[in-house]
Each structure stands twice: as C-alpha cells, then as structure tokens.
Amino acid sequence: MAKKFTPSVLTANHLLDGDTVWWTGASWTRDIGKAEIVSSPEAAAVLELLSGDATFEAEVVGPYLVEIDVASREPVVRREAIRANRVPTFAYIADPEQRQAA
Amino acid sequence: MPLRDDDGPIEDRWTRVSLGEALVEFSILEFSGVDERGEEIETRKPSALGFHVANDVDVHTVVPWFERVALISVDFPSFADGRGFSLGRKFRAMGFRGRLRATGPVIADQYAYLRACGFDEVEPPERVSNRQPEAHWKAAAKAITAGYQRGYPGPSNILEARRAARDIRR
Amino acid sequence: MYRYDEFDAAFVRERSAQFRDQVQRRLTGALTEEEFRPLRLMNGLYLQLHAYMLRLAIPYGAMRGEQMRHLAMIAERYDRGYGHFTTRQNIQFNWPKLKDVPDILDHLADVEMHAIQSSGNCIRNTTSDPYAGAAPDEIEDPRITGEMIRQWSSLHPEFMFLGRKFKIAVSATEEDRAAIKVHDIGIQIVRNEAGEAGYKVLVGGGLGRTPMIGKVLREFLPKADLLPYLEATLRVYNLFGRRDNKYKARIKILVHKLGIEEYAARVEEEFASLDKSPELDADEYRRIAAYFALPAFKAAAEESVLLERMQREDAGFAAWVKRNVHPHRQPGYAIATISLKPIGGAPGDATAEQMRLMAAVAEAHSLDELRVTHEQNIVLPHVRKDELYLVWSKLKSQGLDAPNKGMVTDIIACPGLDYCNLATARSIPVAQNIAETFADPAMQEKIGPLSIKISGCINACGHHHIGHIGILGLDKAGVESYQITLGGESTETAAIGERVGPGFSYGEVTGAIETLIETYLDQRETGETFLQTYRRVGLTAFKETLYAAA
Numbered sequence: 001m002a003k004k005f006t007p008s009v010l011t012a013n014h015l016l017d018g019d020t021v022w023w024t025g026a027s028w029t030r031d032i033g034k035a036e037i038v039s040s041p042e043a044a045a046v047l048e049l050l051s052g053d054a055t056f057e058a059e060v061v062g063p064y065l066v067e068i069d070v071a072s073r074e075p076v077v078r079r080e081a082i083r084a085n086r087v088p089t090f091a092y093i094a095d096p097e098q099r100q101a102a
Numbered sequence: 103m104p105l106r107d108d109d110g111p112i113e114d115r116w117t118r119v120s121l122g123e124a125l126v127e128f129s130i131l132e133f134s135g136v137d138e139r140g141e142e143i144e145t146r147k148p149s150a151l152g153f154h155v156a157n158d159v160d161v162h163t164v165v166p167w168f169e170r171v172a173l174i175s176v177d178f179p180s181f182a183d184g185r186g187f188s189l190g191r192k193f194r195a196m197g198f199r200g201r202l203r204a205t206g207p208v209i210a211d212q213y214a215y216l217r218a219c220g221f222d223e224v225e226p227p228e229r230v231s232n233r234q235p236e237a238h239w240k241a242a243a244k245a246i247t248a249g250y251q252r253g254y255p256g257p258s259n260i261l262e263a264r265r266a267a268r269d270i271r272r
Numbered sequence: 273m274y275r276y277d278e279f280d281a282a283f284v285r286e287r288s289a290q291f292r293d294q295v296q297r298r299l300t301g302a303l304t305e306e307e308f309r310p311l312r313l314m315n316g317l318y319l320q321l322h323a324y325m326l327r328l329a330i331p332y333g334a335m336r337g338e339q340m341r342h343l344a345m346i347a348e349r350y351d352r353g354y355g356h357f358t359t360r361q362n363i364q365f366n367w368p369k370l371k372d373v374p375d376i377l378d379h380l381a382d383v384e385m386h387a388i389q390s391s392g393n394c395i396r397n398t399t400s401d402p403y404a405g406a407a408p409d410e411i412e413d414p415r416i417t418g419e420m421i422r423q424w425s426s427l428h429p430e431f432m433f434l435g436r437k438f439k440i441a442v443s444a445t446e447e448d449r450a451a452i453k454v455h456d457i458g459i460q461i462v463r464n465e466a467g468e469a470g471y472k473v474l475v476g477g478g479l480g481r482t483p484m485i486g487k488v489l490r491e492f493l494p495k496a497d498l499l500p501y502l503e504a505t506l507r508v509y510n511l512f513g514r515r516d517n518k519y520k521a522r523i524k525i526l527v528h529k530l531g532i533e534e535y536a537a538r539v540e541e542e543f544a545s546l547d548k549s550p551e552l553d554a555d556e557y558r559r560i561a562a563y564f565a566l567p568a569f570k571a572a573a574e575e576s577v578l579l580e581r582m583q584r585e586d587a588g589f590a591a592w593v594k595r596n597v598h599p600h601r602q603p604g605y606a607i608a609t610i611s612l613k614p615i616g617g618a619p620g621d622a623t624a625e626q627m628r629l630m631a632a633v634a635e636a637h638s639l640d641e642l643r644v645t646h647e648q649n650i651v652l653p654h655v656r657k658d659e660l661y662l663v664w665s666k667l668k669s670q671g672l673d674a675p676n677k678g679m680v681t682d683i684i685a686c687p688g689l690d691y692c693n694l695a696t697a698r699s700i701p702v703a704q705n706i707a708e709t710f711a712d713p714a715m716q717e718k719i720g721p722l723s724i725k726i727s728g729c730i731n732a733c734g735h736h737h738i739g740h741i742g743i744l745g746l747d748k749a750g751v752e753s754y755q756i757t758l759g760g761e762s763t764e765t766a767a768i769g770e771r772v773g774p775g776f777s778y779g780e781v782t783g784a785i786e787t788l789i790e791t792y793l794d795q796r797e798t799g800e801t802f803l804q805t806y807r808r809v810g811l812t813a814f815k816e817t818l819y820a821a822a
C-alpha cells in the first residue's frame with residue numbers, strides 16, 4: 001500500500017538574507033501561516049517541478065516540500081518545526097534590540 | 103564544444119573519435135581504447151594525435167605515450183571532482199610537453215587553478231559556457247594576482263617576491 | 273604573533289573582492305547554486321536551518337585584542353550581537369545575510385583576518401595548541417609551522433576540490449592539547465637523536481561516521497621538507513581517495529583501505545619525485561619564526577604574594593585559579609582559561625560585550641594575545657600572576673568567571689538541531705540540562721575532571737567520540753535519541769569511546785548521565801578520575817547500572 005499523502009508546503013531559504021521562507025502559490029513569505037498547502041500527490045509533484053525552475057533559483061536556495069499538520073499549520077517533523085519557529089529552542093542570546101523588547 | 107585558453111575562445115581543430123571510427127587528422131582518442139587501435143596509431147604522426155583520459159587513469163600507463171601525442175584531454179566529470187588538478191600536475195612533472203586540456207563542466211573560477219596545475223585550455227559544455235561570458239573568465243583568471251605555492255606557475259609568487267625583497271635588502 | 277606583510281594583505285583583499293564578484297554572479301544567474309555553493313563554502317559561508325552561517329578562520333586559534341574587538345563589531349553590526357566559538361578554534365556567526373558577507377570579509381581584512389577555507393572540501397584552517405608560546409613543555413612554538421601551513425594551503429591550486437574536507441593540527445608537546453591523533457594529518461614537533469627539531473607526521477585520524485586514530489606516516493621529517501611532504505601526502509589522497517560516497521571520502525578511509533605501509537610508500541614515492549628547495553622554505557620559516565619570538569616578559573618571582581593572599585581571601589577566586597589557571601614557561605606568569613560554559617549558557621557562545629571585555633583584558637594583561645581552544649573556551653596565554661585577581665574580577669563583571677575548565681559542566685556541544693542543517697537532534701539544550709544538574713560547585717569538585725562532548729549528528733563536530741562521556745544525538749523515527757559512548761579521549765593517549773547500549777530520549781539523557789556519574793563515584797578508588805575508573809572497571813559496570821534502572 002502506498003504511503004498516505006500528508007499535506008505539505010514548499011519551503012526554502014531566501015537567497016539574499018538566508019531567512020526561512022514558504023511559497024504562497026504566488027510568492028515567498030516569511031510566515032508559514034500564509035503558505036499554500038498542497039493536499040494531493042499530484043499538486044505536490046507540480047510544485048516540486050516548479051521548484052527546479054530558474055526563476056526560483058534567482059530568489060531562494062534549495063526548495064523542498066515539508067509535511068504539515070493542517071489544523072495547527074505546524075510541520076510534522078521536529079526539524080521543520082524548529083525551522084518554522086525561526087529561532088533556536090532554548091533562550092539564545094538575541095540581538096540587543098530583541099533583548100530590550102523582551 | 104567551446105574551447106578557450108588565455109587569449110579567449112579558440113577554434114578547436116581536434117576531433118573526438120570513438121572506437122570503431124576511422125582516424126582523421128587531429129584525432130582525440132579515448133586512452134582506454136588505445137590498445138584496441140593497435141598499429142593504426144603507431145604510425146600516426148605525434149603532432150596529429152591526442153588522448154582523452156579519465157581522471158582515475160594510472161599515470162604510469164600514459165607516460166610511455168608522452169612523446170607520441172600532442173594533446174592530452176583530462177576528464178572533469180563534475181567541477182567539484184578535483185582529481186584532474188593533480189593529474190595535470192603529474193603529467194607535467196613527468197615530462198609531458200604537449201597541450202593539456204581540461205574537458206568538462208569546469209567554471210571560470212577554476213581557470214587560474216587549472217593553469218597553475220599545467221593546463222593550457224578548457225573545454226566546458228555549452229550549458230556551462232553559455233552562462234559564463236568571456237569577461238568572467240578573464241576577470242576570474244586575474245582575481246588573485248599572487249599565490250603562496252612554490253613551483254606552481256601563476257601570475258606571480260609571494261614566496262619568490264619575498265625572497266627578492268630579502269635579496270635586495272642584503 | 274604573526275603580522276601580515278604587504279603580500280598577505282593584498283591576498284586577503286583580493287580574496288574578498290573575488291567573493292564579492294562571485295556573489296554578484298550568483299545573483300545574476302551566471303553561477304548556479306550548485307556552482308556557487310562550494311565557492312561560498314570555501315569562504316566559510318554555509319546555509320543553516322534559519323539563516324546563513326559565516327565561519328571565520330582564526331589560524332591556530334590565535335588572536336590579538338584588536339581582532340577580537342572587531343569580531344564584536346561584526347557581531348553587532350551584521351549579526352545578532354553574539355558569536356559561537358567552535359571546536360576547530362574558529363568563530364561562527366549564525367545570522368549574517370549573503371548581501372553583507374563581502375563587507376564582513378573586507379572588515380576582516382582590515383585586521384588581518386579572513387574566512388578562507390573555513391569550510392568546503394579543501395584544506396581547512398590549521399589548528400594547534402592553545403598554550404603555544406606559553407607552555408613550559410613545548411619544543412618550539414607550533415604556530416610557526418601552523419602559519420607555514422596556513423599560507424601554503426591558502427587557495428592551493430591543486431587541492432581546492434578534494435574528495436572531502438581536510439584538517440591538519442600541529443602540536444609541539446608530549447601532552448597533546450591539539451588532538452592531533454584525530455586529524456586527517458596530525459603533526460607533532462619532536463627532536464631526533466641528534467637533537468634537531470622536526471616533525472612526526474600522523475595520517476588518517478578523524479571522527480565523523482567512522483572514527484579512527486591517526487597512524488604514523490613518518491617518524492621524523494626534517495623541518496625544511498614539510499611543505500613538499502604535505503604536497504605529496506595530499507596528492508596521493510586527491511588522486512586515490514574515493515569520490516563516489518561522501519561518507520567514504522576522507523583520507524582515513526583510503527589509509528585504512530591501502531594500509532599505512534602502502535599509503536606511506538606512495539607518499540614517499542611522490543615525495544622523492546618532487547622538486548624541493550629546502551633553502552627557500554627554511555628562509556620562510558625563519559621569517560615567520562621572527563614574529564613568534566618570545567614576548568617581552570617582565571622579570572618576576574615565580575611565586576606571587578598577592579595571588580596567594582587573594583586565594584585565601586576569596587574562595588570564588590581560589591576555585592577559579594585551581595581549575596582555570598595553568599603553569600607558564602616564564603616565572604611569575606600563568607596561562608588563564610576563560611570558560612565560555614557558564615551554567616545555563618550555550619557552550620562556546622559569547623556576546624559582543626563579552627568579546628570586547630576579553631579584548632581589553634588581553635590587551636591590558638596578556639600581552640595582547642588570546643587563543644580559542646578546541647574545548648570552545650578562550651585562553652589568555654600570558655598573564656602575570658600578580659594580575660590574575662584583577663583579570664578574574666574583570667571577567668566576573670561579564671559572567672566570564674566560570675571556574676569549570678575540564679569539569680563536568682565544561683561541556684562541548686556542536687550547534688545541533690537548533691541551528692544546523694544536517695542535525696538529527698538538539699545538542700545545546702542537552703548540554704544546558706546536564707550543566708544545570710551538576711551546577712553545584714561542591715558536586716563538580718567531588719566529580720573531578722570529566723569531559724562531556726555532544727554532537728547533534730553523526731558528523732561529530734561536537735567530538736563526542738573523544739569525550740570521556742560522549743553523547744550523539746540521532747533521529748529514531750522522528751524522535752530524538754541519544755547514544756552514549758564512554759572512555760573516549762583526545763590527548764596523547766587518545767581513544768575512541770565505546771557505545772554503552774541503546775539510546776535515550778531527550779527527557780532521559782540527563783538522568784542517564786547522572787546514573788553514569790553515580791556509578792563512577794561508587795566505583796572509584798581514592799584519587800581516581802572518571803576516565804581512570806572507567807579504564808580500570810570497564811564498560812560492563814556502567815552498563816549494568818545504566819540499564820538496570822530502566
């Protein structure tokens with residue numbers, strides 16, 4: 001039996017600043033909440049094909065699909081959950097601005 | 103495929119001839135198939151014969167041919183596979199005086215290294231060279247004007263320059 | 273300390289201009305990401321989980337105050353106000369932007385620094401003894417050789433596209449503080465029977481997926497032959513090392529496959545065929561050596577009355593002196609280690625303020641020298657004993673006074689899944705949990721010297737194989753699982769740790785370490801360290817208690 005398809009989003013890192021980004025269907029966003037969720041293997045295949053495109057390479061690095069839990073919009077795998085959070089899991093030394101804000 | 107050296111793009115008068123095809127003037131043969139050619143190549147004049155070698159070739163098997171070929175083309179299966187640099191260096195160290203060509207998807211940024219390892223020319227595939235206009239090769243070749251390695255030809259050598267400066271002071 | 277001459281200065285300038293141009297070509301599409309990636313890696317630029325990461329080279333771990341202060345500036349201006357000192361005596365910044373990196377490289381060139389070959393499949397930054405030039409037991413300063421190798425390996429035309437990364441370490445003492453046995457090439461400065469200094473060369477050590485201890489390639493190599501000999505060694509590797517599988521591409525695999533005799537024979541054959549000009553290398557060696565002449569130490573008595581008194585008066589200071597201060601070659605001086613392992617901190621991290629403080633302390637009290645250690649700490653190599661109390665007080669103002677060098681809380685941890693793209697599990701929070709468990713100074717004192725090393729994946733950047741206790745974080749079906757090894761060691765009696773058994777979950781691993789340490793405390797004989805007890809009683813005793821509880 002084929003593995004059941006898990007809804008996914010397309011992620012990458014932004015070429016210029018390295019930030020983690022997600023594909024909304026039209027552009028790249030820094031908010032996973034705005035990512036386009038693909039729900040079928042076919043749609044995923046189309047997205048993967050698209051991700052090899054030169055226009056993608058001009059903007060981001062290394063796009064790949066990430067499985068997510070649709071309800072919470074959280075990635076299923078820990079690595080991706082940490083990535084989606086955009087910071088380490090422990091209280092790291094943030095930049096002065098962030099420390100002041102905290 | 104496009105060929106270039108220090109002067110920019112050059113015309114390739116050589117033809118790659120696979121096993122079974124008849125030799126022409128300026129043939130590049132697969133070195134691995136040389137034995138099968140037998141006498142046919144024994145009689146060729148050296149100035150019109152070249153070999154293409156894989157980058158895991160046993161250098162010692164090529165040495166006996168050094169005087170009988172005018173060109174050796176070394177395969178670079180990917181630009182990240184750097185065996186060819188050592189191979190070029192070894193061919194030169196062991197006495198090859200003919201043309202040394204790097205064949206494969208090497209990039210402009212590697213040109214200076216290739217020259218320093220004894221190569222004269224590069225033949226990248228179209229898909230690579232189309233992205234890399236002549237200006238890029240020219241610029242990359244002189245991006246670093248002096249190196250630290252003794253005995254590797256290059257624009258200039260830092261150790262020699264230091265020695266010269268020391269000698270003047272003495 | 274070495275200072276750049278006009279040629280070195282021009283070289284790093286050109287290198288940073290070259291990178292600026294490469295970035296530009298990546299942006300225009302002239303270079304694909306596949307092509308650009310190795311180019312950026314050779315300039316220390318990785319793409320990590322959240323962002324780019326820039327690793328700078330700190331050759332043989334040595335820096336001047338001005339350079340450290342510059343790192344602080346870069347941390348603030350281009351990053352998030354901190355940096356991470358690594359097990360390879362470098363520093364990395366976790367949040368730089370690609371567009372800023374060429375500017376950062378220019379700033380580095382201003383203070384005679386660079387990021388050349390701090391990553392990529394090329395010869396990496398050469399590491400050495402952090403006590404170089406200060407240690408009482410060294411034959412000569414290993415940094416001279418380190419600098420020779422730095423220059424020789426910089427943009428070496430033949431060796432920029434090796435099968436895999438290549439690491440060289442140099443040590444000049446019997447006590448090995450540079451872990452030379454677990455490097456691709458380990459160089460020990462030794463004397464031959466005639467009393468001349470030369471090199472003992474080891475090859476094929478390394479950690480990672482297949483940890484191995486280096487084997488002797490040459491018992492004694494005359495100094496002037498070093499560079500041609502390295503060239504021969506690298507060429508044999510470049511030509512014959514595997515390229516088809518990145519996990520089998522390190523030199524250790526080739527040495528293992530051919531056998532050390534065959535490898536040595538090929539190197540000697542290659543070496544014999546090389547055109548050598550030992551005079552030139554010897555001249556160059558002398559030129560570099562002049563920069564490493566002994567600094568102008570002040571004459572002083574070996575014992576310091578002030579130091580003795582302050583130790584009696586201030587228990588905190590006494591604890592720090594006991595653990596973090598090491599004897600110096602010069603009477604009246606000491607080597608002091610600044611621990612970057614405060615309880616609750618991320619191992620090896622320092623803020624910009626802390627960097628500036630360390631720079632200022634080095635300038636005022638350590639003849640303007642700092643060293644980064646492979647234990648992710650900072651060393652002040654030349655401190656007058658009379659000034660130790662002052663140094664400690666200053667360090668204390670920024671929380672840099674942890675008295676735990678070599679102790680259970682001086683944990684080495686790679687960035688792991690909190691930052692690293694390749695990670696399979698977290699390592700920093702594990703280190704933090706363990707350090708908090710053993711935070712009590714009395715407890716640490718009771719346990720004595722113990723090195724815990726943690727890696728977040730099989731690549732072993734946290735050197736877990738050579739920790740007395742090693743922890744390797746893996747991923748078991750989506751769950752972090754930590755494998756424990758015991759008995760590893762990095763010094764002259766280097767050993768690869770043995771696996772105790774099945775792994776532990778994130779929640780269990782701290783408890784497992786506690787059990788191991790309790791077992792040691794139960795089993796030890798008077799005066800034994802963890803490692804000594806382990807070597808005496810063996811794996812089974814630890815295994816039994818560890819898994820009995822489960």
Ligand code: SF4
Nearest residue numbers: 686692695728729733
């Ligand atoms: S050991 Fe693995 S997780 Fe840790 S820094 Fe190295 S590659 Fe990353």
